[in-house]
Amino acid sequence: MPATLGSLLLLLCLLQVKHMFADYYLQTPKMLDGRGEYFHAGRAQHAIVHALGSAIVFLIVGAPWSFILVIGFLEWVIHFNIDFAKANYSDKKQLQPDQAAFWRTAGLDQLLHNLTYVAMAWAWVEFAH
Template identity: 80%
Template sequence: MPATLGTVLLLLCALQIKHMFADFYLQTPKMLSGRGEYLHVGRAQHAAVHVVGSVVVFLIFGAPLSFILIIGALEWIVHFNIDFAKASYSDKKQLQPDQAAFWRAAGLDQCLHNLTYIAMAWAWVEFVAR
């Protein structure tokens, strides 16, 4: 698939839709509890749900399996650590939804995930869609 502006925007839209479902519809209680611990199985599962969604998106966009495996592994590592940083900070500060700092932390978390998708789209353009 060629890397036209329209295709890149569609890729970013697909990654955003995937993100919405993985972050807001497909999280289980196990994924949401105890997130302040670094080695958290639920967070690992949550990051894996994101990777599965990205695999589907990149398959639709014609990425080869080697690219998908590399980008998926990198996304898992990045997503896991972004979520840990937010959870750890939120726990240390005892943030609650009625506090502005809670929403700043949530906003930064989402911003970092969005920047990850921009990097993933760049990699697709650079290494796949040439």
């Protein structure tokens, strides 16, 4: 698929849908418990769900396998670390949903994930065509 404005917007929409499912529908209790620890198997699994979902999205838009493997690995690393930073900070501050800081932290987490998708879309335009 050529990188047109329409295909770029489609890619970004598909990444957003993937994100919603991976973050809100496909998380297991193991992925959610103990997230303040850095080496957390559940967070690694959660990041894999994101990377696999993105691989499907990039297959849909016709990206080559070499691109998909690199972008998937980079997304895994970035997603893993964004989620660790949020969990670690939230645990240290003992943030709860009734506190504004909890929602600011959650919002920053989501912003960083969305900016990751913008960077991934840029990489697709630059390197996958």
